[in-house]
Amino acid sequence: MAYIRKRGNKWSYQVEWLDPVTGTRRTKSKGGFTRKTDARVEAEELERELREGSFVEENKITLNEFADEWLNFYAKNSKVSSHRGRTKELKHFRTYFSKMKLTNITRKHYQAFLDDLHEKGYAHNTLDGIHTTGRMLFKKALEFNLIKTNPSEFAKIPKKIQTVEEIEQNDEVIKFLEKNELITFLKTAKGKGLDRDFIMFLTLAYSGLRVGEMLALKWTDVNFNNDTIRITKTYYNPNNNTKDYQLLTPKTKGSIRTLKMDKQVMNEFKKHLTYQKEIKMALGDLYNDFGFVFAKEINNPGYPDFIKTVENRMRRLLKLSGIEKNVTPHSFRHTHTSLLIEAGVGSKEIQQRLGHGDINTTMNIYAHITKNMEQKASEKFSELMKGALEEDIL
Structure with missing residues (x-):
């Protein structure tokens, strides 16, 4: 049940419900709305989430705190070498998001994070590894009902667009022996x-x-x-x-x-x-x-x-x-x-x-x-067209 009230010049709402797990009565309230309609719309959205079971209660856990928890979980289900790689990649998240709460990290924040690493010159493969770790981290946070949406969803790794000069100067690296x-x-x-x-x-x-x-x-x-x-x-x-x-x-x-x-x-x-x-x-x-x-x-x-x-x-x-x-x-x-x-x-x-x-x-x-x-392909084509250039074309 939702209650809409006016306190001074601002509107607020309070929603009450029965917790299906504990059987206790819970409440959530929020104020500071300029218009009554805004308070009612948010209250109705909360009631909808409660009916559908998609409500995630806001928590104060930071990315750094959850990263520690996730790494412990990951270590039990992966190889040592993989855990070492994820730990290294998480350092970028810890630096960029510092002490931000998980619930405050948006899709815009996450895309800006990838864009910033790209601007700093990180290779595509490195960014791909970091992004993979990010998807795994936030997916687990979603499973634990710590966040409502996964900020890494729909994110794209920026691609470097080479200039003509760069393509011309880029010699192919030979990585095998004849x-x-x-x-x-x-x-x-x-x-x-x-x-x-x-x-x-x-x-x-x-x-x-x-x-x-x-x-x-x-x-x-x-x-x-x-x-x-x-x-x-x-x-x-x-x-x-x-x-x-x-x-x-x-x-x-x-x-x-x-x-x-x-x-x-x-x-x-x-x-x-x-x-x-x-x-x-x-x-x-x-x-x-x-x-x-x-x-x-x-x-x-x-x-x-x-x-x-x-x-x-x-x-x-x-x-x-x-x-x-x-x-x-x-x-x-x-x-x-x-x-x-x-x-x-x-x-x-x-x-x-x-x-x-x-x-x-x-x-x-x-x-x-x-x-x-x-060389063989070139020789076979030359053999096929042998004489044609001089006799039939030129």
């Missing part, structure tokens, strides 16, 4: 590589594994009878502390997979296993045998290497092989995909081999062709 470059690199790794270099980069090239997946491989994942390796985990060590690593579940459900490997690669695995057994025999109790395929030989032998170590070793081999390209260990996934496409393998098979949870990831990120394929 077949001949891959062969040169692997030959260099075999002839001039440090311990484990050849088998590590051979594995990346012939499997398309993520580096973390490779470092997490154990001998129990290797099946010499079927020539397969099983991917069930990934290596995580953000602080680069040898003994403080974690083995986490793979990036997506589709990342759990069994890969058929080249027979020659499996022979190299056998050689590596024999060599590793010799290292164990030589070191005895000094070797920490956790069963890792790519285990250190010195400085805590038996523990998996850092991802940074793989990156450093790749830079060394690129220099020795004379390959001047801005590529990283992750580029072997691109290289593997490019060569699969060149070999005529379908996108669905590529998706399964790379462990992508979504076919769109395969199509959007890896749907590129190598220079060899471009």
Whole structure:
């Protein structure tokens, strides 16, 4: 029931109702209206929300306070690496919204927040991650009846519109190796590589594994009878502390997979296993045998290497092989995909081999062709049109 009253020159309303949960009588009042009609309209809106069960009582919880609560909830239902990322992204919300109440953050505020980060030069991928965290945060606040509407709904990440000059000056970044470059690199790794270099980069090239997946491989994942390796985990060590690593579940459900490997690669695995057994025999109790395929030989032998170590070793081999390209260990996934496409393998098979949870990831990120394929396409067209230009056209 609503009551409209005039106090001095201002109007106010008071709405009473019976709380269906506690069974107690509740009231909500608000004053300061210049017109009686305005007070009545808001009172009627409150009564409608009470009838429909959509009423959310205003609270004083701030974004910072709820962010702490949400992170604790998120930590119980996600991987350590994901929680670390969300914590980092939430810092932007904490800075921008400071001590604002959740109920006071509007869609206009949220869009201005994204626009401001864009103006400061944050990359689109960074903004996408921040926006994803924002959607998750406010969705949970909505579920808890702490807010009436989700301010992140309908928000858009601003896009940078390149000028003609910027497009002309923007050289394409090459992120994979051509077949001949891959062969040169692997030959260099075999002839001039440090311990484990050849088998590590051979594995990346012939499997398309993520580096973390490779470092997490154990001998129990290797099946010499079927020539397969099983991917069930990934290596995580953000602080680069040898003994403080974690083995986490793979990036997506589709990342759990069994890969058929080249027979020659499996022979190299056998050689590596024999060599590793010799290292164990030589070191005895000094070797920490956790069963890792790519285990250190010195400085805590038996523990998996850092991802940074793989990156450093790749830079060394690129220099020795004379390959001047801005590529990283992750580029072997691109290289593997490019060569699969060149070999005529379908996108669905590529998706399964790379462990992508979504076919769109395969199509959007890896749907590129190598220079060899471009050259072949040009040659085939030239062959088709051979003589036509001079005889029939010119």
